[in-house]
Amino acid sequence: MANSIFDQYTKKRLVITKNKKVLQTTYVPNALPHRVEQIDHIAAIASAALNGDQPSNIMIYGKTGTGKTAVLNYIGNELKKADEYEERCKYIYVNCEVVDTPYSVLYNIGNQIIVEDSRRIPFTGWSFEKVYYEIVNYLNTMNKVFLVVLDEVDRLIDKKGDNVFYFLAKINENLKSSKVSLIGISNNMNFMNVLEPKARSRMGGESIIFPPYTKEELEDILRERVKEAFDNDVIDDSVISYCSAIAAKSDGDARVAIDLLKTAADIAERNGDSIVTEAHVKSAKNSLEFNLISEAIKTLPSHEKIVLISIIKNHDAGINNMTTGDVYKTYTSICNTIGVTPLTQRRVGDLINELDTYGIVTASVCSFGRAGRTKVIDLTIDKSIINEFKNTNSIFKMIDAVKPPKQTHLI
Numbered sequence: 001m002a003n004s005i006f007d008q009y010t011k012k013r014l015v016i017t018k019n020k021k022v023l024q025t026t027y028v029p030n031a032l033p034h035r036v037e038q039i040d041h042i043a044a045i046a047s048a049a050l051n052g053d054q055p056s057n058i059m060i061y062g063k064t065g066t067g068k069t070a071v072l073n074y075i076g077n078e079l080k081k082a083d084e085y086e087e088r089c090k091y092i093y094v095n096c097e098v099v100d101t102p103y104s105v106l107y108n109i110g111n112q113i114i115v116e117d118s119r120r121i122p123f124t125g126w127s128f129e130k131v132y133y134e135i136v137n138y139l140n141t142m143n144k145v146f147l148v149v150l151d152e153v154d155r156l157i158d159k160k161g162d163n164v165f166y167f168l169a170k171i172n173e174n175l176k177s178s179k180v181s182l183i184g185i186s187n188n189m190n191f192m193n194v195l196e197p198k199a200r201s202r203m204g205g206e207s208i209i210f211p212p213y214t215k216e217e218l219e220d221i222l223r224e225r226v227k228e229a230f231d232n233d234v235i236d237d238s239v240i241s242y243c244s245a246i247a248a249k250s251d252g253d254a255r256v257a258i259d260l261l262k263t264a265a266d267i268a269e270r271n272g273d274s275i276v277t278e279a280h281v282k283s284a285k286n287s288l289e290f291n292l293i294s295e296a297i298k299t300l301p302s303h304e305k306i307v308l309i310s311i312i313k314n315h316d317a318g319i320n321n322m323t324t325g326d327v328y329k330t331y332t333s334i335c336n337t338i339g340v341t342p343l344t345q346r347r348v349g350d351l352i353n354e355l356d357t358y359g360i361v362t363a364s365v366c367s368f369g370r371a372g373r374t375k376v377i378d379l380t381i382d383k384s385i386i387n388e389f390k391n392t393n394s395i396f397k398m399i400d401a402v403k404p405p406k407q408t409h410l411i
């Protein structure tokens, strides 16, 4: 083989991950430690479908990474196994983060049910009601129980998705022999209160909570993954407890724990190391945080970006403890320079608070004697992230001439 520029990396790269798939987000593990209670509860309700009866509707709540999607995938697989011969029920999964309009939800559900090509629902061109009645008519030619899982269902609400909820929840009134049950999954405990009352009362049913995982629970989850993904002795036990500690702090999110493990193993492989250590996890943490924050910055709405740019500009000019007024002066000069109508100072204050909740800046209220209480703003993100933002955002090139204000003296 001829020499190439890649040699230095491919030769150095040791493969220490036995099965990479196990660490991917799409992997459905065979066992889900610490979700036995939730699985049993859902199975007890859904089992009615195996007798041809209609299970109650279910709402599932839990923060991100608490295993909601994984558990429902697992239930779907188990249901298929239990129903292999009788075929009394069908499990239908819709991810509303992707399928996010009322029409596309019905389109997606319909085409998972309808098998004949000639009767399939077209991608566009029909009204919502026409699709709904087509599904009703089709279901009336069958005698089955349909379990419809709407994952990330809160995504539908601001797109008039109440409609879908209402229609799906009342669909049984139009059905003769088939039955439909709904399982909604949401991050937002308040979801039912956001629904229109008529949809809420139709939904009814039971709520099941997925609590955040504790550090010890995350350790058990990781230990299972490690067994499948790596040979013995490649991963130090301290790695498992370190990843779990970080993820436990991050709202008990199992996805964070698994991502850290995967990234740490990638870094070890790239370095040519033969085992994964705590130091690799530290680098993984930094690299994941970098990606997360720079992604968050890239997707900020435009005024929020200008506010952040103003804070950076002031910071570069040596103003460290800046007030909202200091930020506002720079913000209005930038808006004037680039031809954007500025928002009010009060609104800019709100945007600064939002940047604070994302962890991009800190805005802490301080007391300054006679000057009273005021907010002091500072940048919290890493220099490398600021530099990347400066290099990729075109506004920076347009505002060289903008002079930061003389700093307000607080005392």
Ligand SMILES: Nc1ncnc2c1ncn2[C@@H]1O[C@H](COP(=O)(O)OP(=O)(O)OP(=O)(O)O)[C@@H](O)[C@H]1O
Pocket (backbone or CB within 6 Å): 024, 025, 026, 027, 028, 029, 031, 032, 033, 034, 035, 062, 063, 064, 065, 066, 067, 068, 069, 070, 071, 187, 221, 254, 255, 258
């Ligand atoms: N009890 C568990 N055992 C093993 N793996 C788990 C467990 N819980 C979650 N995971 C894994 O953690 C990751 C995140 O889980 P999942 O996608 O189910 O979270 P979620 O609650 O649906 O989060 P989101 O609200 O962000 O969609 C997945 O890779 C999943 O396989």
Ligand SMILES: [Mg+2]
Pocket (backbone or CB within 6 Å): 068, 069, 070, 151
């Ligand atoms: Mg999910």
